[in-house]
Amino acid sequence: MRKIKNVYFIVFWIFFMIHSGYSQTSPFKECMELFNKNDFKNAYNCFIKVTNSSVRQDALFFAAQSAINIKKNEDAKKILYQLIKAEYNSPQIYLLLASLYANDPQKMNAIYRDGNKRFPESMDILVGIINHSLGQGQYQDVIKYTGMALKINSTNKTMHFARAFAYEMVKEPEKALESYKKAIKIDPDYFNAYFNVSAIYFNKALEHLNKANYSMNDKIYNQERLKAKEYFKLSLPYLEKAHKLNPDDKDTIESLKGVYQKLDMTEPYNKLMEEIKKEKKK
16 A cells, blocks of 8 residues: 655645644654654554643544554544544645545445535545546536536546546447536647547547438438538547657557548558658568
8 A cells, every 4th residue: 555645744744743833752753753764663653642732633643544544443543533523624634534445435425425515625535436436437526526626627638538438338429528628728749638529529520420321311311411520520620639759659540541541642551651660660
């Protein structure tokens, strides 16, 4: 298990020491020194023994993290539930607790939702819910919670991307396109977003080609082929940009070859084939 020790906890400790007025020789400080040295076993035992009421909950918070790092998960759960009951003011307690229920998706989901109710502005909890919902195929929830996240930070390209993917999964391609394009506007070099936009248009073109091929009516056949051509044209600039950003991606190359062929673009097709031959010789 990855050791839980990052900038958040170091900043938390510094803030606490500055504002608590606690002495430099305090038991809590000694425990933190053990924690920051990754001596989690002794840190856990140290934090558990801190009895000063002004720092008791903070000590339990770090005791829970120490317990997780030494695989005392049941002890960590008990402490975290205790902190939740005491309304400890940190969304991290819900994230830590949820991580201990990785094998129980329903329980993990319930913990995330409780955390979101308590800390609705916590991006960390929203990310947890969204990732969990994606993993469980709960795409309507992804749409709901990415919407909440984007109200907090509308320039988060990953949230727009996750939202777009969820819209694709619930068969709402127009909304998916809108969200993918927002992600691209935020990051003009976002390969995955370019490729997914191109794929939506490409697949739409294939749908119209299939309709044309199965039609016995010449008028409908021609209309569907024209629609397919328009969608291939829409797909092309996004595919070309995706190829420029990631020239080695095989799916992009194959799709780009197909579009060039469907649009009778002989010169760019030949140029692409030359590129592929040069790469194979390297």
